[in-house]
Amino acid sequence: MTALIEARGVSKRFRQHKRFPGLLGAFKTLVTSEYTEVTAVSDISFDIAAGEAVGYLGPNGAGKSTMIKMMTGILVPSAGTLSVLGRTPHEQRMANARQIGVVFGQRSQLWWDLPVIDSFTLHQRIYDIPQARYADNLKRFSALLDLTPFLDRAVRQLSLGQRMRAEIVMSLLHDPKILFLDEPTIGLDVVAKDAVRKFLAEINRERGVTIILTTHDLQDIETICPRLIMVDHSRLIFDGELGRLRAALGSARRLTLEFSADPGPMALDSATLTADEGLRKHYLLEREDVSLVQILGEVGSDRGLKDVALHEPDIEEVIRTFYQRRNAAPVAP
Amino acid sequence: MRNRLAILPLLIRMHVKSQMEYRGAFWLDRLAQIISYGAVLLILWILLQKFHQLGGWNWPELALLFSFQLLAYSLGASMSFTQLRELEELVRLGAIDTLLTKPVNTWAYLIFSGLNIGYVGHIILAIPVLVWALLAAQVEWSVGTALFFIFSLLSATMVTGALMTMIGATALIWVRSNHLFSIFFGFWELTRYPLGIFPTGLQVVMLTIVPLGYISSVPVAVLLGKPVPLLGDLAAPVTLLAGPCLVFIAIIHWRYALNRYQGAGG
Numbered sequence: 001m002t003a004l005i006e007a008r009g010v011s012k013r014f015r016q017h018k019r020f021p022g023l024l025g026a027f028k029t030l031v032t033s034e035y036t037e038v039t040a041v042s043d044i045s046f047d048i049a050a051g052e053a054v055g056y057l058g059p060n061g062a063g064k065s066t067m068i069k070m071m072t073g074i075l076v077p078s079a080g081t082l083s084v085l086g087r088t089p090h091e092q093r094m095a096n097a098r099q100i101g102v103v104f105g106q107r108s109q110l111w112w113d114l115p116v117i118d119s120f121t122l123h124q125r126i127y128d129i130p131q132a133r134y135a136d137n138l139k140r141f142s143a144l145l146d147l148t149p150f151l152d153r154a155v156r157q158l159s160l161g162q163r164m165r166a167e168i169v170m171s172l173l174h175d176p177k178i179l180f181l182d183e184p185t186i187g188l189d190v191v192a193k194d195a196v197r198k199f200l201a202e203i204n205r206e207r208g209v210t211i212i213l214t215t216h217d218l219q220d221i222e223t224i225c226p227r228l229i230m231v232d233h234s235r236l237i238f239d240g241e242l243g244r245l246r247a248a249l250g251s252a253r254r255l256t257l258e259f260s261a262d263p264g265p266m267a268l269d270s271a272t273l274t275a276d277e278g279l280r281k282h283y284l285l286e287r288e289d290v291s292l293v294q295i296l297g298e299v300g301s302d303r304g305l306k307d308v309a310l311h312e313p314d315i316e317e318v319i320r321t322f323y324q325r326r327n328a329a330p331v332a333p
Numbered sequence: 334m335r336n337r338l339a340i341l342p343l344l345i346r347m348h349v350k351s352q353m354e355y356r357g358a359f360w361l362d363r364l365a366q367i368i369s370y371g372a373v374l375l376i377l378w379i380l381l382q383k384f385h386q387l388g389g390w391n392w393p394e395l396a397l398l399f400s401f402q403l404l405a406y407s408l409g410a411s412m413s414f415t416q417l418r419e420l421e422e423l424v425r426l427g428a429i430d431t432l433l434t435k436p437v438n439t440w441a442y443l444i445f446s447g448l449n450i451g452y453v454g455h456i457i458l459a460i461p462v463l464v465w466a467l468l469a470a471q472v473e474w475s476v477g478t479a480l481f482f483i484f485s486l487l488s489a490t491m492v493t494g495a496l497m498t499m500i501g502a503t504a505l506i507w508v509r510s511n512h513l514f515s516i517f518f519g520f521w522e523l524t525r526y527p528l529g530i531f532p533t534g535l536q537v538v539m540l541t542i543v544p545l546g547y548i549s550s551v552p553v554a555v556l557l558g559k560p561v562p563l564l565g566d567l568a569a570p571v572t573l574l575a576g577p578c579l580v581f582i583a584i585i586h587w588r589y590a591l592n593r594y595q596g597a598g599g
Contacts, residue, residue, distance in 0.1 A: 074430050075594070075595065076592065097435055102434040107426070107428050109431045113350075121343075
């Protein structure tokens with residue numbers, strides 16, 4: 001399969017006036033000709049194929065947004081080559097723009113004082129969307145994200161969740177091949193987040209729109225993106241499936257045993273006790289090969305065991321473990 | 334290309350519709366502007382009652398200078414000032430990024446989506462004063478002077494728009510640009526008066542580095558057949574060429590700034 005996006009050794013360095021501390025330093029900052037170079041993206045390479053959904057993940061300042069801005073043609077890379085749909089984005093920014101959709105979670109593209117539908121109409125004109133296709137897309141997406149009740153309302157009167165749903169629909173009206181989303185669920189409530197995630201997953205699955213998404217919310221990745229690209233301190237530190245990351249780290253499972261009467265202190269060979277609440281005891285299963293049957297056998301049937309719960313490590317735990325262990329031994333991509 | 338131009342009227346319509354959401358405030362603001370510029374004109378009139386002449390210019394001639402400057406400025410600024418002043422904020426908050434991902438000319442989108450109809454107040458004041466002054470002042474009308482009047486006004490409008498674009502575009506590189514607008518308006522206030530009353534150094538500046546002489550003093554002096562300091566007989570062609578030349582420089586500067594754009598962070 002040919003790659004829709006090819007990044008080869010892409011770097012982005014920003015030049016900033018050197019800043020000096022203190023009041024005197026502030027004056028020195030004003031007149032200095034010294035520069036410091038800040039590296040936001042450092043030697044990053046990856047391929048993204050048509051129809052993929054990729055989560056681009058990293059802590060604040062890791063260079064996620066900068067990478068999105070380079071792929072959308074806003075910023076010019078300092079080194080390396082970047083190709084999006086066979087073009088160099090910053091050189092052919094307009095041609096690139098016609099085939100991509102972009103959503104910035106913290107920046108609106110809708111006209112604040114006008115009804116949502118007015119922004120959509122302008123979008124149709126800017127992207128030359130034929131009327132039939134526009135009407136069809138609008139109808140379908142509006143139904144999926146329940147936009148119809150507020151299409152005629154001024155954007156300033158919408159809730160953040162409604163606005164974000166409108167932003168996402170607008171970004172898809174011209175049938176882009178790639179959809180870039182920079183923190184699309186930031187600030188949304190649980191219901192709105194869920195609606196947005198399900199919609200994006202469906203768009204990717206049904207329409208084959210390639211999705212590149214940056215986020216801090218790991219549930220976004222879990223729902224939408226089978227593939228994960230992780231960056232830290234401007235460098236790529238993991239590229240692969242979430243499942244593979246989980247397996248590579250072998251994060252521990254958590255076990256909770258609930259009893260009808262307190263059986264007293266209870267140590268197990270196959271699990272480590274982490275908290276004892278009397279009737280409820282919590283364990284950590286660090287070994288992969290330990291099964292639930294094995295544990296139940298060890299507890300025995302005469303202790304008044306009422307309920308058992310086994311928790312797979314959630315994505316937050318996996319990622320946290322990953323960042324904690326990273327300095328010791330990097331996981332090979 | 335035709336399609337691309339076709340979105341411009343739609344952008345203007347949407348912007349006007351947005352502004353009309355606050356209709357009351359809009360008209361109150363226009364009234365305030367007419368009063369404030371009217372006061373400037375009144376002061377000029379009071380001065381002339383006392384001194385009769387300013388640098389060899391009488392009351393109708395100065396009224397012509399005032400109204401020509403106000404009209405050229407409001408036409409040029411409606412297509413540039415508020416939009417480019419706000420560019421600094423768009424850069425600082427990163428909103429310019431959303432514009433850069435659209436398949437449209439960024440400058441055209443910015444200008445037409447923010448076309449400042451607020452300048453209607455300036456125009457309402459400038460046109461009657463201009464018409465009266467053109468009739469009252471000693472202008473020797475011919476086809477040539479009529480054409481010169483129209484094209485020099487057009488050139489003056491272009492000078493305003495080009496300078497504002499160049500100033501605003503610096504925000505793409507340095508994030509901040511509004512201090513440069515303050516310098517612009519410092520010199521702009523001087524363009525209500527004949528160039529000849531200023532020291533030579535200042536005249537040189539206003540014809541070269543900050544070429545605001547071409548938005549009023551030079552074209553109006555040519556129209557009235559008055560001597561133009563430093564330029565002499567070249568004044569007419571230079572003032573007609575100033576607009577197109579500065580627009581050309583502004584386009585190059587805008588493109589340069591857009592390529593140097595680094596974003597404000599994130």
